Amino acid sequence: MPRLWTTTIEEHRRTVQAAVLDATADLVAQHGLTSVTMSQIAKATGIGRATLYKYFPDVEAIMITWHERQIGHHLDHLAAIGSKGGGPEQRLHAVLNAYATIQHGHRNHPLASLLHRGPHLLQARRHLRDFFAELLSEAAADGHVRDDIAPSELANYCLHALDAATELSTEAAVNGLVAVTVAGLRP
Amino acid sequence: MPRLWTTTIEEHRRTVQAAVLDATADLVAQHGLTSVTMSQIAKATGIGRATLYKYFPDVEAIMITWHERQIGHHLDHLAAIGSKGGGPEQRLHAVLNAYATIQHGHRNHPLASLLHRGPHLLQARRHLRDFFAELLSEAAADGHVRDDIAPSELANYCLHALDAATELSTEAAVNGLVAVTVAGLRP
Structure with missing residues (x-):
């Protein structure tokens, strides 16, 4: 052809x-x-x-592909925010804030419990963890993030802590969660 | 009779x-x-x-009842630690540390993904959140925990952040996670 x-x-x-x-x-x-x-x-x-x-x-296969597309959009969005100007600390905070906002947007989503298992999500989380770890490592080199814990473990902490946004009802509470999570990262 | x-x-x-x-x-x-x-x-x-x-x-019903019993033991264990002597800050840290250790013990558990859905777990998490919130509220009254965020939201943060222990491979990493999580709570 x-x-x-x-x-x-x-x-x-x-x-x-x-x-x-x-x-x-x-x-x-x-x-x-x-x-x-x-x-x-x-x-x-x-x-x-x-x-x-x-x-x-089947329908489930369609929904999983749909979810993969959604996740792809989210990852692109976070990558775009992470590559904007500003210092490492600023970029880290912007990305963590954006991730919490995405998770908050999933609250009460009827498909969340169905789609949020699945191997495609594990891969996305691994990707996110690496991305967070990179930002954290840069911010640690600049003295804005503690360096007594490995960046990959701090990234794991951020991912889990910010998942709490799925259970919050207001945007103010999400901002509070990001502030608390970021406070845990300080040197 | x-x-x-x-x-x-x-x-x-x-x-x-x-x-x-x-x-x-x-x-x-x-x-x-x-x-x-x-x-x-x-x-x-x-x-x-x-x-x-x-x-x-059926077998699944047995396993769910077994899991309920396990959760009951964990909750009793945490309650016992929380009612030991010491100041509110000390008791809070001991409970958070014990919870992280329990979660760490579940890493790689073959039944975790099966059993960790289900309404019985939701109820246990609600119970835990209330328990954490109570400890956090006491520690905040003593000036050891920030009071700009509601204790229930801080409790939610603690639960999620410490769930990261399921993905850590060493006890040292679990201690690090508890330290980071607790740092986020400081006034």
């Missing part, structure tokens, strides 16, 4: 997949995961049921 | 139930949850299969 042709097929596949993910997320948000069928999803996407099965075996 | 008789039956039931829980925990530790059958459990307990079914509908 000529290169251009492959690219077009690949692009088409990606467009269809994205449309399936969007349609499924909408349907699940409206009706709940257990009452959404592959037929409904095919109809909402505007493709045939047989075509849908060429992309995904 | 005379009172004495009822007590004896009740005691007998409790003894049998405890024996079932012990035998099941042993079998599951040896063979894994999915390969243990009700027949094996009845045999290991030394009771008939029909009798076992009068106590529990």
Whole structure:
């Protein structure tokens, strides 16, 4: 096959997949995961049921792919914040704050307990831990973060402590949580 | 039925139930949850299969009851530590340290991901949060803990931050985690 042709097929596949993910997320948000069928999803996407099965075996597989896409967006967002200007301390705080805000946004999410297991999430958490550890290591070199504990362990602490944001009801409480978590990092 | 008789039956039931829980925990530790059958459990307990079914509908129900018993022991242990002598700060630190040690003990536990959902755990966490909040409130009144954040929110922070102990490999790292978490609580 000529290169251009492959690219077009690949692009088409990606467009269809994205449309399936969007349609499924909408349907699940409206009706709940257990009452959404592959037929409904095919109809909402505007493709045939047989075509849908060429992309995904079942609704759960679609939701996991959707979740992977969401996680990808979150990681991109955090990476963008972490590479903005400012000193290491400033960037660290901005990233921790953004992570707490993301976790806070997941509170009461009906799919959280279902999707927040799964190997795809473990990988994202490992990625996040490395990213946090890098920021922490830079901030420690600058004397803004304690250096008596390994950056990877501090990163682990930050991830867990900020997960508490999923149980907070106000933005003020989230800011308080970030302040407490950051206070634990001081030299 | 005379009172004495009822007590004896009740005691007998409790003894049998405890024996079932012990035998099941042993079998599951040896063979894994999915390969243990009700027949094996009845045999290991030394009771008939029909009798076992009068106590529990299936292996999972036994494991959940076993887990409830474990959680009860942990809560008793923490309560005992929290009511020992010493000032509020000292008792708070002892309890947080003990909780981190319990969580650390669960690392790599094959049943953790299975049992650590479930409504019985939510209730235990609520209980723990109240208990932590009480200790934090006393320590704050003594000037050892910050009072700009509600004790219940600080308790939530402690619970989540110390859960990071499940991912640490050494006791030294657990001590470091407790130190960082406690540092976040300072006024």
